[in-house]
Amino acid sequence: MLTIKQITENTDAVVRGLEKKHFKNAKETIEQVLALNNKRKSTQVVLDTNLAEVNTTSKAIGALMKEGKKDEAEAAKARVASLKETNKTLQADMDQAAHDLQQLLYTIPNVPYEEVPEGNGAEDNLVVKMGGMETPLPKDALPHWELAKKYDIIDFDLGVKITGAGFPVYKGKGARLQRALINFFLDEARASGYTEVMPPTVVNAASGYGTGQLPDKEGQMYHCEVDDLYLIPTAEVPVTNIYRDVILDEKDLPIKNCAYTECFRREAGSYGKDVRGLNRLHEFSKVELVRIDKPEHSRQSHQEMLDHVEGLLQKLELPYRILRLCGGDISFTAAICYDFEVYSEAQKRWLEVSSVSNFDTYQANRLKCRYRTADKKTELCHTLNGSALALPRIVAALLENNQTPEGIRIPKALVPYCGFDMID
Incomplete structure (x- = not known):
């Protein structure tokens, strides 16, 4: 299947190649690929940020308890719990976007070389x-x-x-x-x-x-x-x-x-x-x-x-x-x-x-x-x-x-x- 790098770096050439192969809705399909890839990437960024915050906040809870800052520690625990619930949704969304992207890529043919002649049959x-x-x-x-x-x-x-x-x-x-x-x-x-x-x-x-x-x-x-x-x-x-x-x-x-x-x-x-x-x-x-x-x-x-x-x-x-x-x-x-x-x-x-x-x-x-x-x-x-x-x-x-x-x-x-x- 086509690589994401190939599609993102040579979008117009990919569309032209698919049109040479008479692949229906080539432009719209490639736009859908790019949208799914962007969704997967943006979700990954938010998820990585949240995971980093969970890690940092979890480490801070113990220190807060030792310092007697019970209320702050409880607030931190609540924040970690909330982030974990959010992360479950983000992970599911990212997995779904990755799955949909993979399935869509399976349906897209290879791009022909330049020397492949134009023609219908x-x-x-x-x-x-x-x-x-x-x-x-x-x-x-x-x-x-x-x-x-x-x-x-x-x-x-x-x-x-x-x-x-x-x-x-x-x-x-x-x-x-x-x-x-x-x-x-x-x-x-x-x-x-x-x-x-x-x-x-x-x-x-x-x-x-x-x-x-x-x-x-x-x-x-x-x-x-x-x-x-x-x-x-x-x-x-x-x-x-x-x-x-x-x-x-x-x-x-x-x-x-x-x-x-x-x-x-x-x-x-x-x-x-x-x-x-x-x-x-x-x-x-x-x-x-x-x-x-x-x-x-x-x-x-x-x-x-x-x-x-x-x-x-x-x-x-x-x-x-x-x-x-x-x-x-x-x-x-x-x-x-x-x-x-x-x-x-x-x-x-x-x-x-x-x-x-x-x-x-x-x-x-x-x-x-x-x-x-x-x-x-x-x-x-x-x-x-x-x-x-x-x-x-x-x-x-x-x-x-x-x-x-x-x-x-x-x-x-x-x-x-x-x-x-x-x-x-």
């Missing part, structure tokens, strides 16, 4: 790079859901039977392709200096608040109500929360973690052609990159993550493009975000396969994730993450773009992981 995102080759396909090229049925590698109907729509069953070479991609992505991440972790796929509410999924995305998460636990929408949540309430040493930054997990998203309200087949699932596999860094190095870290994801798509021989998201399409928590999309020749559309984001101090402030500088000062870290990569649409693009009359060709980089070079 996906149509206004800025294409910054394109790569890969166009794929010549047979005249009767099929979409991946037809290919999956033809080669018996993914069974969508069986998934509906077992669980429901959006939970496919991978079979035979389809399952082996999934496992190959997971291992390929993890090996590539480790080769780039990431430490692999295997976190839980269920988290508590504190973890959801820590990375900003709660309260913003509560309706999109699967909630185990009896235990008040949530199925993760991305490994970002458990991996970043490893560093909640932690003070790191500056010399240990940046910290680089990668993790493979299953991910779960309700995707409420999704329907139509955009969700057919593997295009949008409720459960899917993903390898995630997470970095914890110091502010002056986080932009370099972000670029290194972008280069890493681009390298994966190049090795998979897929046509891709990189977009800088506009203010109206960027996520609630991100300060800047780039999306990677691969082109599906059979569907004639772009499919998002990765988002790589820098959150600045927004998540770190929620997490209380800090680092200690060489001169012993404590500062908030920057957090970053990115998909490297999400599997469903990668699989869809691989199947569609590599179909031949003989079968589906496996990219060279994946053959050692699959153990086969063709699905036929």
